[in-house]
Structure formats: structure tokens, C-alpha cells
Amino acid sequence: MAITPTTAAGSTKPTIVPVTTTTDDIEEEFPHIRENQYVLIHMPSGNVKMINLKPKSQVSLGKFGTFSSDNLIDKPFGLSYEIYDQKGNIRPVRNWALATVEETNANNQNILDNADVQKLTHEEVEKLKQEGLKGNMKHDEIINKIIESHSEFDKKTEFSKAKYIQRKRKKFMKVFTPVRPTLYSxxxxxxxxxxxxxxxxxxxxxxxxxxxxxxxxxxxxxxxxxxxxxxxxxxxxxxxxxxxxxxxxxxxxxxxxxxxxxxxxxxxxxxxxxxxxxxxxxxxxxxxxxxxxxxxxxxxxxxxxxxxxxxxxxxxxxxxxxxxxxxxxxxxxxxxxxxxxxxxxxxxxxxxxxxxxxxxxxxxxxxxxxxxxxxxxxxxxxxxxxxxxxxxxxxxxxxxxxxxxxxxxxxxxxxxxxxxxDCPFDMSQVYSESNARRKKRRSEKQQKKKDEKALEDKEQTTEEKEKTLEEKPVEEVQKETDDKMDTKEDDVPTTA
Incomplete structure (x- = not known):
């Protein structure tokens, strides 16, 4: 058994966990898709769908097709998969992100952006979609045909071409990416x-x-x-x-x-x-x-x-x-x-x-x-x-x-x-609406200054008296002392 380190005061006792590796530990470290698990599906359009992956069921992604859940179970998270036939079979695909484009001096000012630049009719495009759903044509073939029929495509800049291809991929591709549900996702x-x-x-x-x-x-x-x-x-x-x-x-x-x-x-x-x-x-x-x-x-x-x-x-x-x-x-x-x-x-x-x-x-x-x-x-x-x-x-x-x-x-x-x-035994620390703490600190400082001033005055008075005594003649000092003694004797009451 292994015991985790103790924590600061007020924390719970150390949690004891077995050293042996459990199934949950393996699945957390090497996550794979399991049955009856929730999975986030990222679709080509950018939308995200939450599904519960039940075995022997069909998962519908709308216009992007349908696949069998059994084909996704035990597959790793994060890979992109393509639906390539009507039976719901899937296969991994390579990264289909935008490729690096080269900068050019071309611009789009001479492009006529209207419906006439596309030679394919609406019926022909729908037919290509149906062929793609049946699995008879790959999405790359559909996109290439649409690009070839675009009369103004060659006049576009490299950036515009990349954006155009990306839009068509989002529309015709049947590729999805299963993502593990985490706090961020x-x-x-x-x-x-x-x-x-x-x-x-x-x-x-x-x-x-x-x-x-x-x-x-x-x-x-x-x-x-x-x-x-x-x-x-x-x-x-x-x-x-x-x-x-x-x-x-x-x-x-x-x-x-x-x-x-x-x-x-x-x-x-x-x-x-x-x-x-x-x-x-x-x-x-x-x-x-x-x-x-x-x-x-x-x-x-x-x-x-x-x-x-x-x-x-x-x-x-x-x-x-x-x-x-x-x-x-x-x-x-x-x-x-x-x-x-x-x-x-x-x-x-x-x-x-x-x-x-x-x-x-x-x-x-x-x-x-x-x-x-x-x-x-x-x-x-x-x-x-x-x-x-x-x-x-x-x-x-x-x-x-x-x-x-x-x-x-x-x-x-x-x-x-x-x-x-706060210290519960020091009543001077108790809060009051009159801001007692600040007043106490101020009064303490003032009292300290008064004590220091009184001590200085006392020391100064003592020094002056000693100096005066040193300056007076011995006979005068002796006379003053005798007078004080006579005064004290006169004040003593006599007995009958």
C-alpha cells in the first residue's frame, strides 16, 4: 500500500490507494473510446455534438452521414475518421487542415462572383452529393470536380483558393473527430x-x-x-x-x-x-x-x-x-x-x-x-x-x-x-464602527511620545539641580540644610 503525504492543518487524512495499477488508471493514462461512454464529436462544419456511445447502435451526424458505434469503440481519441460507405464503416484519415500557401501579388478585383462562374448546375451538384453519401465517390473527387468547373478559380489569390477549398470541405467531407470530454472541452x-x-x-x-x-x-x-x-x-x-x-x-x-x-x-x-x-x-x-x-x-x-x-x-x-x-x-x-x-x-x-x-x-x-x-x-x-x-x-x-x-x-x-x-482573547483587536484599531495605534504612539518627553524633562531637571549644588559654596549649602532640619523639628508635635 502507498500513503500520500500529509497536508497542512485542517486538511483531510491522507488517502490510501493500492499500488497495483487498476483499469481506471490505465484508461486515464491511455484513453480509448469505451462503450456507454460520452464522446464529443467535432464535425467538418465546426459544430460539436455530444453522444452516448451505446454498442450495436447507429450514430447519425445529419448530412455528414451515419456510422456504427461498434466501429468507434476501442479507437483512440483525437484521430479524424471518414465515413466511406453506406454501411457506416469508418477509417482514419490524414490531417486535412489547410496547407501552407505562398504569398503572391494577385488580387480578386477582376473576379466576377456570381452564379455564372460555376458551370455545374444545382442538379449536378446534388447528384455528386448522393454519390458521396453512397460511397461511390470520395469527397476529394467531388471537391476537385467543383473546382474544375469554377471558371474564375485560377484568378483567385492563394489565400482565396485556400478559403474556397476549406468551405467546400466543410460542406462535402464526411470526416469527424471524436474528442475526450475534459473540463476544457x-x-x-x-x-x-x-x-x-x-x-x-x-x-x-x-x-x-x-x-x-x-x-x-x-x-x-x-x-x-x-x-x-x-x-x-x-x-x-x-x-x-x-x-x-x-x-x-x-x-x-x-x-x-x-x-x-x-x-x-x-x-x-x-x-x-x-x-x-x-x-x-x-x-x-x-x-x-x-x-x-x-x-x-x-x-x-x-x-x-x-x-x-x-x-x-x-x-x-x-x-x-x-x-x-x-x-x-x-x-x-x-x-x-x-x-x-x-x-x-x-x-x-x-x-x-x-x-x-x-x-x-x-x-x-x-x-x-x-x-x-x-x-x-x-x-x-x-x-x-x-x-x-x-x-x-x-x-x-x-x-x-x-x-x-x-x-x-x-x-x-x-x-x-x-x-x-483574529485573536479571540485580545479585546483590543475587536472591530468597532469607530475604527478602534486605528485609534488605539494612534493613542499608543502619542503616549509613547509623552513618556519619552517626561523622561527627558526629568533627566534635565536632575542635571540642573546637581549643577546648582556644585556652584553653591559649602557654607551656604550647610546653612540651608540646618534650616530645613530646624523646620522639621518645629513641626513635630510635643507630648503632654
Whole structure:
């Protein structure tokens, strides 16, 4: 057995994992497509489709054709495949990206861009498409015929030719690329297809959240996730199954839909624990599970026994999660909730360890301002800041590198802070609305100056007296001393 190193105070105990290599470890290191797995299909048009690869089924890609799922199982991710016949057979293809073009002085000013430049009629083009769908013609042959029938093609610049060929490839090619669902690919997929599902959280914003929260293996994280599991999936992927994640959700049952697309191993899934928001109140009574006696269990039917064991397992998991939450000692708090951030922070910060990060996400900056104002006034937080990240994609091609013309308007805002533990025994450190700390420091400085001034005056007075005594004659000093002694004798009361 191997034991992972211990972490800082407040972290969970080291996770013990077997040294022997498991099937999940092999599949994570050398990923291949498996049956009943979710796969992202990148099509020639640039669209992305999510499929569940069930065995002995047909996968339709619309106008690009249909293929058998069995032909894709056990194939590696990332390779491009071509559908070459009507039976749904596929084969790997070489890289079909744009080739390097040479710069020329040609331009497009003499090109007549209208329907007359294409000699093929609409019926002939449709016939070529049908031949391609039947597998009688390759997509390269179709594209070459269209190029040959274009009367103005030779007048185009090399860049225009490359763009024209690329457009035709996107239209006629039956090539697709299966991509493994990862945090990056899924964040991009949902941000493009359904941004409301993930609260318009862009992939660069998500990476900032994971970085600011200091998510790492063997940590204990507290997550409030209303992005249907995107944030919890990001934390789970970063931790890799080592540590504990407590996810707080609205409603009785969690809705972490994104997690099922990640194809997580059993070890990672077991590290995620969920608890409803209504159950985080310590005064809320715990649901009790009444176990049956051995005689009652023996008398159950097979269906009743399965239901009893399932309820028993669910009750044990709820009790474990509740204990894990109330034990506290979390290493980080991530919030992406529909509720007011200030109320959520006040309810959950007591369970966070000291010197740990708090990260709050919202698509609107105004939602975070009130929470930031509260945290800046409190003595429990440091480095309170609201940030916004910017992402701009570039097209990188030889001689054609430039930023893309369209991009997203924004990816949300992040409020981050560090929780600190103030000294509970020093009452002078307690915060007050009159800014008592600053006044105390100012008064301490003033008192110190007064003490130094008094000490200097005392020393100066002593020196002056000694100097005066040295200057006076001995007879005068003796006379003054005798006078003082006579005065003291006169003041002593006489006895009867």
C-alpha cells in the first residue's frame, strides 16, 4: 500500500490507494473510446455534438452521414475518421487542415462572383452529393470536380483558393473527430451551446476560480454549485479522487448533470459528497433510519430486500456527509449560487479553516459589490478583490494570424478573499464602527511620545539641580540644610 503525504492543518487524512495499477488508471493514462461512454464529436462544419456511445447502435451526424458505434469503440481519441460507405464503416484519415500557401501579388478585383462562374448546375451538384453519401465517390473527387468547373478559380489569390477549398470541405467531407470530454472541452461546449446552463461561466474564468481557490490533491473543499455540476467537476478533476469534496445544492437532490459527461472513475465519484442547503442548519434533526431485525430481513422478498439495502446505503451516505460538513476544517470555499453571496458566506465561513481562500462567482458585478463591502469592513478577511478575466482567440495560420472577429462579451466576475482567524482573547483587536484599531495605534504612539518627553524633562531637571549644588559654596549649602532640619523639628508635635 502507498500513503500520500500529509497536508497542512485542517486538511483531510491522507488517502490510501493500492499500488497495483487498476483499469481506471490505465484508461486515464491511455484513453480509448469505451462503450456507454460520452464522446464529443467535432464535425467538418465546426459544430460539436455530444453522444452516448451505446454498442450495436447507429450514430447519425445529419448530412455528414451515419456510422456504427461498434466501429468507434476501442479507437483512440483525437484521430479524424471518414465515413466511406453506406454501411457506416469508418477509417482514419490524414490531417486535412489547410496547407501552407505562398504569398503572391494577385488580387480578386477582376473576379466576377456570381452564379455564372460555376458551370455545374444545382442538379449536378446534388447528384455528386448522393454519390458521396453512397460511397461511390470520395469527397476529394467531388471537391476537385467543383473546382474544375469554377471558371474564375485560377484568378483567385492563394489565400482565396485556400478559403474556397476549406468551405467546400466543410460542406462535402464526411470526416469527424471524436474528442475526450475534459473540463476544457465541456466548458467550451456548454458555453457555446447553452450558456445559461452553466451561468455563462467561460473556461478562462473557471480556470481562475480553480487557481484562486488553491484546489489540490488531499484537500477538503466546500462547493456551492448552481452551474449543474461544472464547478464540482472542475474541482474533482483537479483533485483526481484524493481528498474530499462537499457539494451544497438547492433542493432535495443534486443536479450535477455535467458530471455524467466527464466519464469519471469510481474513485473520483466516491470523493464527491452532496448535502442539501436545507440540511446545513445544526439545529435541523438528522433523518433516522430504523434498521429491521434479522427475522424481518429474512422474510423480505427479493425486491423488498433490494429497496431496503438501497435505503440503508443512502441513509449511511447522508450521515457521513453531514458529519463531514459539521466537522469543518475545509481548505477552500467556492460559491456559484443564485442566492445573495453575503448570506451564503456568513453561513459557511465558520466551517472554513484559517488562511484559506474564498472564491465567489457571479455573471453580474453588482451582485458581488455588497459582499465585497461586507468583507472589507470585517476583520475576518484579507485581500478582498473583484476581478474579471478576458479571453480573445486567435487564428494562427501561415501569413494569416489575426484575432477572431467575434468573441464573447464577458465571462463573469470573481470575488476572492482570504479568511483569517483574529485573536479571540485580545479585546483590543475587536472591530468597532469607530475604527478602534486605528485609534488605539494612534493613542499608543502619542503616549509613547509623552513618556519619552517626561523622561527627558526629568533627566534635565536632575542635571540642573546637581549643577546648582556644585556652584553653591559649602557654607551656604550647610546653612540651608540646618534650616530645613530646624523646620522639621518645629513641626513635630510635643507630648503632654
Amino acid at each position: 465541456l466548458a467550451q461546449f456548454f458555453f457555446t451551446k447553452n450558456p445559461d446552463k452553466i451561468k455563462s461561466m467561460r473556461v478562462d474564468t473557471l480556470s481562475q476560480i480553480i487557481s484562486l481557490a488553491n484546489v489540490h490533491a488531499n484537500s477538503k473543499m466546500l462547493v456551492v454549485d448552481d452551474t449543474q455540476g461544472l464547478v464540482v467537476s472542475a474541482v474533482a478533476e483537479r483533485m483526481g479522487g484524493y481528498g474530499k469534496i462537499v457539494g451544497i445544492h438547492d433542493g432535495d437532490h443534486q443536479n450535477y448533470d455535467v458530471m455524467r459527461y466527464m466519464n469519471f472513475s469510481k474513485r473520483i465519484l466516491e470523493s464527491v459528497h452532496t448535502i442539501p442547503l436545507s440540511k446545513i442548519d445544526p439545529n435541523e434533526p438528522e433523518e433516522e433510519f430504523v434498521p429491521r431485525s434479522e427475522e424481518e430481513v429474512a422474510a423480505m422478498s427479493e425486491g423488498e430486500l433490494r429497496g431496503y439495502e438501497r435505503r440503508q446505503k443512502v441513509a449511511a451516505a447522508k450521515a457521513e456527509t453531514r458529519k463531514l460538513f459539521f466537522d469543518g476544517g475545509f481548505d477552500g470555499l467556492i460559491i456559484s449560487s443564485q442566492y445573495t453571496p453575503e448570506t451564503v458566506i456568513k453561513a459557511l465561513v465558520p466551517y472554513l479553516s484559517g488562511s484559506r481562500r474564498i472564491v465567489v462567482y457571479s455573471h453580474s458585478k453588482e451582485v458581488l459589490l455588497e459582499a465585497a463591502h461586507y468583507m472589507r469592513k470585517s476583520t475576518e478577511y484579507l485581500a478582498v478583490d473583484i476581478t474579471e478575466s478576458n479571453l480573445r482567440q486567435y487564428q494562427v495560420l501561415p501569413g494569416r494570424t489575426h484575432p477572431e472577429m467575434t468573441t464573447s462579451a464577458g465571462g463573469g466576475y470573481i470575488l476572492s478573499a482570504i479568511k483569517i482567524i
